Amino acid sequence: MWEYAPAPESRDIANLKPNYRMFIDGQFVEGAGEPLKTVNPGTEEVLAEVSTAAPADVDKAVKAARRAYDRVWGRMPGAERAKYIFRIARLIQERSRELAVLESLDNGKPIKESRDVDVPTAAAHFFYHAGWADKLGYAGLGPDPRPLGVAGQVIPWNFPLMMAAWKIAPALATGNTVVIKPAETTPLSALVLAEIIQQADLPPGVVNILAGAGDVGSAVVSHPDVDKVAFTGSTEVGKLIQRQLAGTGRKLTLELGGKAANIVFDDAPLDQAVEGIVNGIFFNQGHVCCAGSRLLVQESVADELLEKLHARVSTLRVGDPLDKNTDVGAINSREQLTKIQELVETGDAEGAQRWTSACPLPDKGFYFAPTVFSNVSQAMRIAREEIFGPVLSVLTFRTPDEAVAKANNTPYGLSAGIWTEKGSRILWAAQKMRAGVVWANTFNRFDPTAPFGGYQESGFGREGGRTGLEAYLDV
């Protein structure tokens, strides 16, 4: 087989600075919290120092957001708001290469994903919502739906820029102001987005971006002057937040974990299915809440599929996130790597059969070789718990009903995949699936026009589409 020569993207494009500051009331400011060092998970080197928020900074940010809401943003005509949001979208596009490199440096995701998925989707969300700002009366939520006020938002480390866009764009379009906290391990792209917001000349205080760990997030969501909370992250933290907000009357939306089933029926085009399975679980190192982490294969094709899958996964190139030929990048942090390793060990201990790609791994950095467990039973932890890494569990089934029963045998309900050539079976299975997003003969597709969100313990509320506007309106 031909080997690929290294094709590294230049890290200089990221315009990395030694220090990054938080963005409050239109200004970049030092936070009073303990500064944090953000690390390149691909090399373990420190990328930059980032100032973080103390409780007083959270309060300052919320006050700024309140002022901006009362005086400017909440009363601005939608058509004017739209132009600001449109500007942000264009500026993201203009700086897309810089943002992609920065994202790969800070997060560890392959440059081909940050370049082709994260950054374009982030821009698309601003474009899409810019158009809604002056058309909210047509969203089916009443003739003149009102914003809620100040939105407190907390986002995870797996898609740092894209999640920021998913949260900020609809909030601004609906007339709310924002205090947002990116994850502790991936603050950089959101702080560069703050530069973009400044370049777009957004009125001060409309968007405030804080850095810090879970304590800062907790201070944001529990601040008494926040009217709406939006959280994307683990189910565990989501439950805490829902508990915290109990009795306050504040509106809440949660996008939490998942353990998606990817169902392959015996008539599926197997080669296509293999591509979809790989995309489903190895996209973004498996750091995807909607990852297809449980493969359900019809017994009659299981051996054949597994063989093809092993062959395909063996070709995945794991390594330098900035290499354009890298398929699987770095695990976001040492802590996450340890979690993955621990869960994988329970798979061994519980008797699942482990297959790990023989691909070489870099000496430095946090990497985990793509791993496929077969002979997995529904009771095993690797079939029940979210691993959030490049680890696939393979189960089998005999009848369509059994496939659906096994797929739905989880407290989660974010996404599902179906592979079959039979249209009626696709629609039947899609209807039976207790999941907010169902991909048939494809996987991991995202678009601002298509509502995304979960059932059950995967959370409530939707992001995207007309449905997504509801989360930010008083309806």
Place this chain on the structure above:
Amino acid sequence: MSENRIAVTKTYKLYIGGAFPRSESGRSYPVVDAKGAFLANAAQGSRKDARDAVAAARKAFPGWAGATAYNRGQVLFRVAEVLEGRREQFTAEVAACEGVAVKKAQSLVDAAIDRWVWYAGWTDKVATVLGASNPVAGPYFSFSVPEPTGVVAVLAPQQSSLLGLISAVAPVIATGNTAVVVTSQDRPLPAVTLSEVLATSDLPGGVVNVLTGRTAEIAPWLASHADVNALDLTGAPESTRADLERAAAGTVKRVLRARPSEDFTREPDLARLRAFLEMKTVWHPIGV
């Protein structure tokens, strides 16, 4: 008819899985009218009754959610027909429970029946109005459809014994959910009569389950129950609302935080329909 005729009094029971059991706890409590006069004993539902009701609602869910929207609409219209036939009985019960004049009670009952008809008509329209074909930027067909969220625990309004009750229950089942309803604690009689209407209106057993008793006693079990998907807090006593929300967080339930002060005579909107729907987005590649 003799002026001295003794009335046949009614024994009020729970409604679970299409049957009318007494509370397994054997308990009952007196229901009095607005002036304090004894009306009847109602069953005092227990934790076990609540769990039985959830089991019945779960069992009924696949059939009810899987029925065609047209079929659900037919059943709900049938309920309205039977409600209309019991107009006088409801009027008497609402007048007694709520202490309003007969004329006022009549208008509340009429509004309740009309409200039911309004929701019945939504069964086969809600997907058109809330669903979408998503114009995604790629060769995919992507569409979003609203689906029922599952078993919904409804804490019915305490004051509005029929109009409020129907305003809370009808949207839950119109969208394909099944319901466990805890009635108004002090004004439960119209709810029991509604159960009799539902039992004789082609509504499959278990789609609506009605528990009379102490809301504050039963509600926590429903709020924390892992097989309940959503919770309507409307009739929750003020002092328990935050606790119930906290309990609901354990399983990330959807919570409708409507206040007990909601004015049910006001024209309804889609809020109560939307509250118990999940939006499902389905993608498929386009190609030959």
